[in-house]
Amino acid sequence: MYAKILKWAIRLAFWLIMIALIMTFIRDSTLPLGDPWTAIGVIARNHQFDYIGWEVNALAVKTGESLYGVAPYMTEPAQADFVRAYMRDLQTAQQLEGEVSAIYADPNVSDPESASVDQRARRDALRADLDSRQPLAESILERQVTRVLRDLGFAVAGVIVPPVSMHFTRVPNLLVVSPRDQIRFDVSINLDPMPVDEIAALEDQIDTDQDVSSLIVPLGGIALYPAMILETTSIPFALETFAHEWLHHYLYAFPLGYNYDFAGEARIINESTAQQFGVEVGRLVLERYYADLVPETPTPPRIQGGEQEASLPPVFDFGAALNETRVTVDQFLADGQVEEAEAYMEDRRRVFIENGYQFRKLNQAFFAFYGGYQSGTPGAGGADPIGEAVAAIRQQSPTIHDWIVTVRGISTRAELLAAVQN
Secondary structure (H helix, E strand, O other), X not given: OHHHHHHHHHHHHHHHHHHHHHHHHHHHHOOOOOOOOHHHHHHOHHHEOOHHHHHHHHXXXXXXXXXXXXXXXXXXXXXXXXXXXHHHHHHHHHHHXXXXXXXXXXXXXXXXXXXXXXXXXXHHHHHHHHHHHHHHHHHHHHHHHHHHHHHOOOEEOOEEOOOOOEEEEOOOEEEEEEEOOOOOOOEEEEEOOOXXXXXXXXHHHHHHHHOEEEEEEEOOEEOOOOEEEEOOOOHHHHHHHHHHHHHHHHHOOOHHHHOOOXXXXXXXXXXXXXXXXXXXXXXXXXHHHOHHHOOOOOOOXXXXXXXXXXOOOOOOOHHHHHHHHHHHHHHHHHOOOHHHHHHHHHHHHHHHHHOOOOOOOOOHHHHHHHOOOOOOOOOOOOOOOHHHHHHHHHHHOOOHHHHHHHHOOOOOHHHHHHHHHO
């Protein structure tokens, strides 16, 4: 009993420390008064995400699971079976939600409330059951990732620091703003999830009022503590994202983490490293606990957050096409041809759509955001060597742990490129 209380106290201490650090970063990612971009925050004020309310709820869930959870008493096969059953039932609930939405959208249904009564009743009952099971499913996945991290050498005195702590939720969107005359990550504000018509309207208002390039993107996770993880029915996606967000937590204690400034080189190095780390560690967890789910081929790049993956004809090289687009746009903007760059990006967007990538917008803000995930979005960085350098250091490192130890002390492009040469 005393050991359990001690373990819970240690976890609580980490929660408090991580929340303090993360709230500092959140403050800096929004718009301070007097900043020239404050007007954008004013425009989006009615949509900004409530971090405090989310943290209070998530901490309550995690505290209850830490004190009273049954995961430590389950065998590893039983834990994996529980997660599989949870994901299957979640998929059923989402299918029911889709059926209800279809009924309400059908112009031939005069009374959608009556027509959907059975589906809504089944959905609500299943959702209530899933809500009661979600903390245990999260705890099991956390434990599975923790065991693999321990095997990889990340434990300190047998303990993973910080503890793996994740919470499934509706992840907020991210508003990204770039100047029109160059690709630069100037503003990022987390917003409540919105339907696409409201997203487009807000982007148009910001672009028109401020003469900027904006894009609102969904996210797969946010490194709060516990981290926000997009609700998913995909075990591979969940594990990859758990590992990705844990690395962000881990890096807060090192230069690559505490120099993360949302707009500079450290962000790109950090995110590119976390992207590749998540893929590698997620696969190791799959191999250990869900071997039948291990993909035979590498995961294709994810675009626009979430889990949708493009299925492309083999003749279309996504990375090369996106790289060509980025390099050409950079040249247009360097020559002061802003309108020409924007017309070119719209033409290229149509090319990507024809080849299976349903880009809603392709603009300066798109490249400002996705250029920071060079391990997962090939070509988005254009001539920027960060993604290739991160991958090169991984190839030079005998283990994943050695790779992270090397990269965690780096916070600039120059330091990264020097590490490749050593």
